[in-house]
Amino acid sequence: MSAAARSGKRLVVIPMKDPARAKTRLVPTLSPERRASLALTLFRATVDRAQEALALLPGGGVEIAVVTSSPKITRLARAMGLILIDEGRPRGLSEALETAADWAAGHGYGAICVLPGDLAAPKPAELARLLAHDLSGGQMVLCPAEDLGTNALLAPLPCPFRFAYGVKSVVAHRQAAEAAGLCPVMLPLASLRADVDTADDLQHLLAHQPQLLMQEAAR
Template structure:
């Protein structure tokens, strides 16, 4: 999955770079071999804390917009990533790409990177929307077919196998 994701992201002209965040040195070495930049999170923090740490670090380095895709979304397509990145950050500082079930979030585009705290996992789409409303942040939900599948179960793996990837 990692190599497919990095390859797809590498074909996106609108994307400056791909960064993989992990505490696993083997995974980080593989990501670097595949052409991604890496951030070693040190001790494992869990997805949300790792994303929050990386978003803060990247924002301090001058990144103004951050696309976060969890590592279990293997069917992303460059054209869909380009469409996501074409959204207007002034109009929608937060763009959410839902899971197939419409309850989870399989991508978060945040402008600036720390405008909203990450809350992936579970029924995160509603949680993100609620947080945005409470903070007065305009968000956009953008369903994209290539982002719909996230691999959490055996059934998800079977679906991935049927897709031919």
């Protein structure tokens, strides 16, 4: 497909570390094997939900990519039929996403939607609502996490501000987008408020989505 034909298209980008280096906040709670397994479970669940969301959208204007430096995630993403973006040497989440946004702009996509790979249970209908959001009038969209992280972001390409993932990043992203002349819209989607970072998040997942962890054990 030519760049011109893609300009109305949107790219969902899921950033993913190597599972062996992931979920370090759970070091006191889980063994290295279980941390890696949890990271993979959450990644697969996020991809599945994103694929279900795409099926709800008419017209096929959205594709899914993974940005990673991990050989294991590269193999898995290929097997899942996803677009692969090589982040090169790992330099952090915002830098990996800058690489992905540059790649997407260079390949003619008109907008990027960043979804972290550790969302516990995003609802496909809510993801579809985000992915279909109108970006006319310079809008961009932020879905805040409970802890004021950024659990989803939809921005036009080329992206006129730099990513600022980290503590209270939704505030930083809002300010950066405004400073770049965009109009940030806060979209507090209920199923995108939680990700799985801490032992408390994991307890919540076990209490409310035990089937997610059982599916992985059965693989």
